[in-house]
Amino acid sequence: MMRLHWSPRSPFVRKVMIVLHECGLQGQVELVRSVAVFHAAPNPAILADNPLGKIPALITEDGRKLFDSRVICEYLIERSGCPALLPGAGAGRVQMQTWQALGDGLTDILLLWRNERLRGDAASPVLLDAFRTKTLATLKALDAGAGDLLATPFGLGHAAILCALGQLDFRFAGCGWRAAFPALAHWCDALAARPSIAATAIENDDADSAEPPAFSCETK
Structure with a gap:
């Protein structure tokens, strides 16, 4: 095994x-x-x-x-x-890998951003602003491409993006990403009942873990 x-x-x-x-x-x-x-x-x-x-x-x-x-x-x-889940060659594989790169990259940003936010007053304003800017830019790009995501059979890129959005829900609850990016939210919610997605929902097995206040997805 x-x-x-x-x-x-x-x-x-x-x-x-x-x-x-x-x-x-x-x-x-x-x-x-x-x-x-x-x-x-x-x-x-x-x-x-x-x-x-x-x-x-x-x-x-x-x-x-x-x-x-x-x-x-x-x-x-x-x-x-x-x-x-991952086409063997051609444009389909390139697209799926690109979506995976976006999902994985957004997850990396969110993990680093959370660690910086946990530093409290010692956190770097420059880094915090950079993480927020990159997050919003990625969400905007995904929202614009939500139609293509919805029209393409489920694959590895979809899984990576859903995991990043799950991290937003888990570690940045209240940031309002669904209201700010409705097409992306619609795509995400459409897949919520898929067995592999429902069975792997993030669970917090550390009730003592604290989260800093969430950022806002509202753009100025």
């Missing part, structure tokens, strides 16, 4: 879990609850399988250690023979 360093709060782990469900492989993976914290010493258990100290990390039956989420997802798609 494969093993996956896993957290119910990680958006990148969620992307892998979505692929596992889509490919029918969830029963072939043991989930290992692993804590990776940006502002603390690396977790030795994770370091043993990923020298970057990050999750997700997947250990295959033959002992191969795979990371990051993009590598793991492509491995699972190829292993399962479920190419619909």
Whole structure:
């Protein structure tokens, strides 16, 4: 059986879990609850399988250690023979990978932004403004392309974007992104009942974790 360093709060782990469900492989993976914290010493258990100290990390039956989420997802798609999630070549593959880059990039920005916001008065105003600007620009681009997302069969790029939006809902609750970007919100809500999405919803298993006040998606 494969093993996956896993957290119910990680958006990148969620992307892998979505692929596992889509490919029918969830029963072939043991989930290992692993804590990776940006502002603390690396977790030795994770370091043993990923020298970057990050999750997700997947250990295959033959002992191969795979990371990051993009590598793991492509491995699972190829292993399962479920190419619909990632076209093999051509414009379809380029588009799906571009959407994945947007989703993963937005998730990276949100994670870094949250860490900076948690610094309170020591946070850099320049960084905070840069993160907000990039977030709004990405959401604007996704909102403009929501029709193409809706018209394209579900794939890896869709999963990455949904995970980023899930991170907004989880860590930036109250930011108002749905009202500011209604086409994107419509697309997101249209997929909410998809089994792989519903089954992998982010869960906070640390009731003591605090979040700073949310930013506003309103543009001036």
